[in-house]
Amino acid sequence: MNGLQLALVVVSLVSLVTAPFWSNFIIVQTFTLASIWAIFAMSWDIQSGYTGYISFGHSALSGAAAYTTAMLLYNVGDLPFMATAPVSVLVTLVVGLAIALPSLRLSGPYFSLITFVAVLIFYRLIRPFSDYTGGETGLQSVEVFTYDPIPRFYYMVIPMLVIAVALLFIARSNIGLVFTAIRENESAVEAAGLNATKFKLWSFVISAIPMGIGGVLLAHYSGGVDPNAFVVVDNSIEMIAMAVVGGMSSILGPLGGAFLFLSLDRIILTELPTRLRWILIWVFVLLVLVFARDGLLRKLWHGLDRLGGDRR
Known part of the structure; x- marks a missing residue:
């Protein structure tokens, strides 16, 4: 990390x-809200971005956590x-x-098909x-932490930052190296004597834990759950889009992508009318896929590396 990259991280963190x-x-x-979606995008990234096994089923994980919280409060008690x-x-x-x-x-x-079917x-259950479960109408049994916007903000941002640090540590460890090797050449991983299936399973486990935390936070943010907002495949697609916009297999890329994606939609x-707004957002994602496949934030990061790198 050179001076320009460090400045970007510090300014972004302080601004947030x-x-x-x-x-x-x-x-x-x-x-x-972007802090919660950043947790989802980073969690998807540590599994799919690093191993190359693209999951369309991560909304089932966040939905499971949210529904468990709501069902416990509704069916068991306070x-x-x-x-x-x-x-x-x-x-x-x-x-x-x-x-x-x-x-x-x-x-x-x-x-990918199995995760999609999951x-x-x-949803059908x-x-x-x-x-x-409350059926189509869902359950409104979850207490919102607070309606005061400032404490509510920190209730979501602080867990997101902790999860980002933890996932960064894992991604830069030997486990993360094996995940990346699986994406690049799974046969070579097996030839090196490593059980690729075991590491892929670990990637799903590591991904599921923060997905669960994010699902709980989203339930307490919303005050309840319903299938159309918490379980639909659209949520998984949006997680992938956030990771793509920021830059897959980087953790911080999906984090920034979530904030950019939500900022486009809500700020x-x-x-604009809802339909036009979403058309423009998905056209933007498509343009990123075509012209900046590594993601906008990763492209910015590499650009700062060239500008501030050692030129001896």
């Missing part, structure tokens, strides 16, 4: 944590957050393993168990 003191209500609300949150994350981990175990021996479109199954293009 001080946002309530220099911005307006809309920006604070957008950054609050439980404390410190009781519901660990259970919700544990359920997310179990759901992640249920998806991963039958799918990780496959590759390419077959793996979301559809989850909500209605038959409507006595517990920059907010005055």
